[in-house]
Amino acid sequence: MAVNLPPQYHDAEARYKKARTPEEKLAALREMWVILPKHKASEKVQAELKTKISELTDEIEQAKLGPKKAAPGTFKIPKQGAGQVVFLGPPNAGKSRLLSRLTKATPAVAPYPFTTREPIPGMMDYEDVRVQLVDLPPITPDHYEHFVTDLTRAADAAVLFLDLADDDGPAATQAVLDRLKQARRELVREIPAADDPTTYHLKTLLVATKSDAEAADIRLELAKEAFTDRFPLVVIAAESGAGLEDLRKAIYDHLGVMRIYAKQPGKPPDMTSPFTSPVGSTVGEFAGRVHKDFEEGLKSARVWGSGAFDGQTVGRDHVLHDKDVVELHL
Ligand SMILES: Nc1nc2c(ncn2[C@@H]2O[C@H](COP(=O)(O)OP(=O)(O)OP(=O)(O)O)[C@@H](O)[C@H]2O)c(=O)[nH]1
Ligand SMILES: [Mg+2]
Secondary structure, eight states: OOOOHHHHHHHHHHOOOOOOOHHHHHHHHHHHHSSSSSSSHEEEEEEEEHHHHHHHHHHHHHHHHHHHHHTSOOOOOOBBBTOOOEEEETTTSHHHHHHHSSOOOOOOOOSSSSSOSSSSSEEEEETEEEEEEEEOOOOOOOOOOTTTHHHHHOOEEEEEEEETTTTTHHHHHHHHHHHHHTTEEEESSSSSSOTTTTSSEEEEEEEEEEETTTTHHHHHHHHHHHHHHOOOEEEEEETBHHHOOOHHHHHHHHTEEEEEEOOTTTSSOOSSEEEEEEEOHHHOOOOOHOTTTTHHHHOOOESSTTTTTTEEEEOOOOBTTTTTEEEEEE
16 A cells, blocks of 8 residues: 655655664654654554664663663574463562473473573464463563563563462562563553554563462452453463463464465365464465565465355455465465
8 A cells, every 4th residue: 555655754764864873863763753644554654663763762772771781682582383472570470380381391480589580482382373482580670681671572462470379469560560661661451553652562461370379369359450451361370270271262362363274276275284364464465474475476365264255266455364264376
């Protein structure tokens, strides 16, 4: 879709290209953001601008911290599977124990705080897809690893932890939210449509752990009062396994993706390894995920699955549904 950009936008863009310092660049990018018309056709440009503004703000802030603390890119976790979900929470909340229950990863689990020091990824199976979970060091007002800022940007969603074995559980979880906000990371139920580009929003699911602990039910009521209007909530006990199957589904659903099975003409579909695309993706966008040249080259497609679609021929703008089978004609 073509975007009609006003001349002032191009002026600001020219200033951006000429800018020599990160601060000058950021100022020009912010002007571009203000001028940019916010509608469907400019969504891609909006997203690109937001990422640039957010990255540059991080860069300027990390430079202020000095080279020792900054170490940008110390930890990068290459994405795998249908999406990447980071674990954020206070110390000792059971983050690592949960990772060890949902994946084959073997993080250290200990009855004292600050056990986890580095990000640890693991792959969670859910039906015929896999979701990447990343266990992270704990967050408190005084303890914050700066690589968490980078890792939250790279992630597709977050799980926020609340410890039902701790009277201070809700306060400790609130402290995590506050500390992340200082790093311009805001955890939300849904990403707001038109948001402030200097803050990075991350779609978040709240997980209350240790429901088997004494008096956990009373603490759960308090936790609900504090958080249920802000996040969807799943209650678990990693030790007994209670709630874990519901949690797998909740994490997958939370990613907002759908499974699409590719089929070659004259052959049965490959039902073993679906592609995953954001909910609402079109045939054209799906083609681009299968191969970067396919989106351009796509002539038509046949779709089996949702509703009346039983091999019907559709165009590139046709919106797909979870578990559709698609045959691309190039
Ligand atoms: N009763 C009970 N204890 C749990 C449960 N899950 C974890 N624990 C215990 O809680 C303690 C902390 O667990 P970890 O998984 O190491 O906690 P963490 O959040 O990774 O802690 P940090 O790495 O310090 O941030 C361990 O002693 C676990 O055995 C649970 O569901 N029920
Ligand atoms: Mg841990």
